[in-house]
Amino acid sequence: MPHPNDPKLRSFIDVAPTSDFPIQNLPYGVFSSKDGLAPRIGVAIGDFVLDLWELEQDSRLDVGPLGVFSQPSLNAFMALGPKVWSATRARISELLRSDHPELRDNRELRARALVPMADVRLYMPFAVSGYTDFYSSKEHATNVGVMFRGKDNALQPNWLHMPIGYNGRASTVVVSGTKVRRPRGQLKPPTAEVPSFGACKRLDFELEMGVVVGQASPMGEMLTEKQAEEMIFGFVILNDWSARDIQQWEYVPLGPFQAKAFATSISPWVVTREALEPFRMRGPAQQPEPLAYLKQAQPNNYDLQLDVALRAGAMNEAKTICSTNFKYMYWSSVQQLVHHASSGCAMNVGDLLGSGTISGPEKHQRGSLLEISWNGTEPVELASGVTRTFIEDGDSLVMRGWCQGDGYRVGFGEVEGTIVAAE
């Protein structure tokens, strides 16, 4: 049987070379369709969603406990572990292959199991157990440091020694398409004597990838590089919405709290770690050398192109304001997970780890408006006469990402969010 990542594979379903969802991808999501059935698990293929619950009921897909694909989240499936993930993906690939007649020639089953993407609604693909946000792009941390502390003290002393991160708020992680209300909070501009309470004036996005943890690890135990890697089920694109003015006043000494708690948007399709395997590469050289528990024998970065586009209410089309790549990250997702468990912190199925804002070395690769507008001093032009320093009400923000193969791409779809006015 050919490997599901084989670039030569073709599906009996037509997939355009620019589609995010060729047979080499097979990302998982939670959807409902016009048939009125409850949200359940499907896989994206071209312009269709393959209904895994239909296949499971038809005894075409056996992963163990019946009904795992009837659920409105991936958690139960993820809990079954990497061997099941791999076998399931291989079986789905087989069922979709152009040279495999089982589903291709079963018109009745195809009608039941393949739902046009245009007819589905997508939901949060998994229940978020814990949400952790890292800060692992050296370019991003340096940009922010230069802005607020000057060139000579840009990076904090600990930054090069460990993946700095903080616990975020899991209750407000939402799926692409969810409208985001402008947050309110305490604001104290440097010129004000005392703080006031009101709508955030410096609303920003942060372009990140999110790791979806698919296996638990016990309290009190550390993880090796290999263990951590095998716990990663897949990835989503993540927009870590940020209220810069709320953050500035609240964050000393315990870190960001309400500034990040109002919304975090993720893309609806979880692209598996296995599907990204052909695009693995080494990250930037790490100097000083990491401590032993953080050393990587494997390449744990990915060549994954990322774009951010902003559409002001009045514009017809979004304007691309950032084009960068996940490969620039200094600390890898595997290192983040190893560090996360290093004190004895238990990890759970459904934990979500944000990579931190993904900026690159070039100006067009900056992953937040804070950096793009250099703290509001360099407005970005979206269209003739339309500029932005931070996000305004009615603005829509779209992030896209994909790995480019030879004649196909393994993509994530998009994560979109539109800002509505504060109450």
Place this chain on the structure above:
Amino acid sequence: MPHPNDPKLRSFIDVAPTSDFPIQNLPYGVFSSKDGLAPRIGVAIGDFVLDLWELEQDSRLDVGPLGVFSQPSLNAFMALGPKVWSATRARISELLRSDHPELRDNRELRARALVPMADVRLYMPFAVSGYTDFYSSKEHATNVGVMFRGKDNALQPNWLHMPIGYNGRASTVVVSGTKVRRPRGQLKPPTAEVPSFGACKRLDFELEMGVVVGQASPMGEMLTEKQAEEMIFGFVILNDWSARDIQQWEYVPLGPFQAKAFATSISPWVVTREALEPFRMRGPAQQPEPLAYLKQAQPNNYDLQLDVALRAGAMNEAKTICSTNFKYMYWSSVQQLVHHASSGCAMNVGDLLGSGTISGPEKHQRGSLLEISWNGTEPVELASGVTRTFIEDGDSLVMRGWCQGDGYRVGFGEVEGTIVAAE
């Protein structure tokens, strides 16, 4: 019908005046007994646990959906809301009253429903959705500030304007009695050139109360004082174990992460907000006056005595090292919850909010070893020849808390944790 808080109420079960669990308390927990049944919900009364699932099956307790008390967590019961909480407590009080024959005279039901406390095992009383830790004792924040920044800059500029807090790690909240492994992490003493990885050398406790949130609030909406109060189901005692050396190196700029992620211990019995009602009082005057959204019309503090005792491995009895009171807290739990939701952050059933270390104005009221030993410079004597600056392997830490009524106390039992060596 008398109010369940009536000090004159007596149960047909003998309860000593120094017991934490008179009929005026009725805290909820999750227990199993020698009968081999799965963990389920009970109420503490004197030296017994009242099995609510037995009462529910016997049609003595009707809260709506059957089986709510058969579950291994309080979350489903809490989701039913404050009217059900109140009605259920009134009914349990009635069933336990000395002048109510229904349970008192039903020997067969009593045998099934009343389990000696000595025969039960206690579990986490609820599933923690999100764990947030505040920093709301002015005395504690001032002590820490004086130690690390000097007297003149002790309080950060934002501290008097809002309840400062951060998101903690829900996955390692554990019930009293759970052994805690000494965490490992990156350590960089001021004299070291570079960090090393190893066992924490400055392990500490923090005496806190934990608010158990029993109702959800939607994303994008703020809470009033009244709404926040009604969302609070009850309280537990909370030990926020802290690795001071790990924290010191990691926490700038995003706050505590691995230093607090290895364990947080809570007491097994959730004392309801209603049971604490007679002990409500005004907190310290707040100056400057809080912003409008944080103003309190009601007294939201509690007169709740708290003790911490430490037992080194070789000692027979624990030595009390702190006696303080929850009433000293500058920011109340209601203000913390209002602030938490103020940006639009959704709250969930099962959210746990740590109050922050509860120190008082006197030296014997300091709620952490960091303060008691003044950053390790003033060792505390536990017994002849036995001193501590921080916690050592084999040490056992016990926290107790109670509100003193006239001839009875509404208490929490204890939260105990023993430290085992790092691997």
